[in-house]
Amino acid sequence: MSDKKKILVTGGSGYIGSHTCVALMEAGYDVVVIDNLSNSEPWVMDRVGEICGRKPEFCEMDLQDREGVRKFFSEHKGLDGVIHFAASKAVGDSVANPLKYYRNNLGSLVNLLEGVLENGIQSMVFSSSCTVYGQPDELPVTEDAPIKRAESPYGNTKQISEEILADTQEACPNLQVIALRYFNPIGAHSSARIGELPRGVPDNLIPYVTQTAAGLRDKLRVFGSDYATRDGSCIRDYIHVMDLAEAHVVAMDRLLNHWNSEPMEVFNLGTGTGVSVLEVIASFEKVSGRKLAYEITTRRPGDIEQVWADTRRANEVLGWTAKRSLDDALASAWRWECALRGIEGN
Numbered sequence: 001m002s003d004k005k006k007i008l009v010t011g012g013s014g015y016i017g018s019h020t021c022v023a024l025m026e027a028g029y030d031v032v033v034i035d036n037l038s039n040s041e042p043w044v045m046d047r048v049g050e051i052c053g054r055k056p057e058f059c060e061m062d063l064q065d066r067e068g069v070r071k072f073f074s075e076h077k078g079l080d081g082v083i084h085f086a087a088s089k090a091v092g093d094s095v096a097n098p099l100k101y102y103r104n105n106l107g108s109l110v111n112l113l114e115g116v117l118e119n120g121i122q123s124m125v126f127s128s129s130c131t132v133y134g135q136p137d138e139l140p141v142t143e144d145a146p147i148k149r150a151e152s153p154y155g156n157t158k159q160i161s162e163e164i165l166a167d168t169q170e171a172c173p174n175l176q177v178i179a180l181r182y183f184n185p186i187g188a189h190s191s192a193r194i195g196e197l198p199r200g201v202p203d204n205l206i207p208y209v210t211q212t213a214a215g216l217r218d219k220l221r222v223f224g225s226d227y228a229t230r231d232g233s234c235i236r237d238y239i240h241v242m243d244l245a246e247a248h249v250v251a252m253d254r255l256l257n258h259w260n261s262e263p264m265e266v267f268n269l270g271t272g273t274g275v276s277v278l279e280v281i282a283s284f285e286k287v288s289g290r291k292l293a294y295e296i297t298t299r300r301p302g303d304i305e306q307v308w309a310d311t312r313r314a315n316e317v318l319g320w321t322a323k324r325s326l327d328d329a330l331a332s333a334w335r336w337e338c339a340l341r342g343i344e345g346n
């Protein structure tokens with residue numbers, strides 16, 4: 001039997017989950033993945049195995065299936081921790097289909113927490129989002145900024161999930177939870193074997209940019225140039241997905257090695273630097289060596305003007321800092337798009 005610590009990663013074949021599986025295995029953890037493949041492909045686990053030289057154990061199952069989750073835990077004793085990525089994440093779809101989001105994101109969390117508590121698992125990391133801040137009054141935004149009314153049912157599931165986790169930790173002193181509030185994850189593993197795999201037309205900026213450069217889309221639409229920002233386009237904090245993945249390893253290490261009786265801990269995960277949409281385009285053109293076709297159009301309803309992270313808490317408490325640059329992240333996203341489409345990259 002392996003003496004490595006074993007971590008359950010839900011949603012582990014998805015975008016951030018798959019990169020985190022790589023980071024966990026490279027840090028010496030064993031990994032078991034639960035995923036229902038509702039937004040990912042079965043070959044992703046093979047690719048993770050290829051990168052790491054060993055494959056995570058994979059269980060195809062839906063976390064909404066309470067009995068299935070019970071059975072999973074009865075068959076997987078000795079788990080040391082859980083990282084919970086599995087959720088539906090399309091903001092626009094959540095406005096059209098709110099109950100799907102409440103059922104999946106909240107129902108799955110409750111089923112998982114029941115399994116965690118019944119099996120005495122003490123360490124859990126949760127995927128939250130900077131959407132909980134809305135448009136912050138002060139920038140960079142700290143973890144203590146007020147939580148604004150959610151702009152979408154998806155955003156609301158993240159707020160409610162944090163509350164469910166905080167309440168559960170308070171009621172169960174043996175459980176410790178870290179909630180990680182991601183800013184905008186982008187990029188891909190340096191091998192270009194795993195990356196972001198949007199289904200249909202991408203909602204997010206970077207896959208739209210790379211698909212446009214790859215010829216799948218005519219042109220990018222830049223949503224608004226009349227914001228009160230340095231060039232009129234919106235500002236976000238884009239973080240390389242491998243930096244994000246490594247932060248999960250550090251958070252899990254902390255939970256497993258540094259017991260504290262504090263309430264649930266929350267950390268912003270960003271670079272600490274805001275970048276505009278037009279700056280992203282300029283950086284992409286530089287690293288890809290291609291001109292990007294784009295036009296400036298009207299604002300996208302629901303977009304906030306600008307947000308970037310105050311990362312001091314993650315820097316000081318977790319000892320984690322984002323190391324990779326925007327250029328690195330965009331170059332890796334482009335290599336991934338080229339590998340997917342069989343295009344000769346730069």
Ligand code: NAD
Pocket residue numbers: 010011012013014015016017034035036037038039040061062063064084085086087088089104108127128129130182183184185
């Ligand atoms: P993703 O869709 O690529 O990955 C989620 C995975 O969970 C998918 O593989 C999907 O098949 C699986 N899944 C969904 N519902 C499930 C269920 N009921 N049972 C089992 N598996 C299920 O998304 P991602 O970008 O990797 O996001 C991971 C997490 O991070 C999500 O919780 C998301 O809300 C959060 N997050 C993402 C972003 C972002 O911009 N990508 C930003 C902030 C927070």
Ligand code: UFG
Pocket residue numbers: 089091129130131182183184185203204205206208220221222223224234235236277300303
């Ligand atoms: N944008 C465009 N054109 C596009 C797509 C996006 O100009 O075709 C702009 C948006 O207006 C925004 C920026 O690019 O200014 C980033 O947009 P994304 O859709 O990539 O990301 P968001 O900041 O809107 O939201 C994302 C996720 C959320 C998550 C949030 C914070 O979609 O789920 O990051 O992590 F909560």
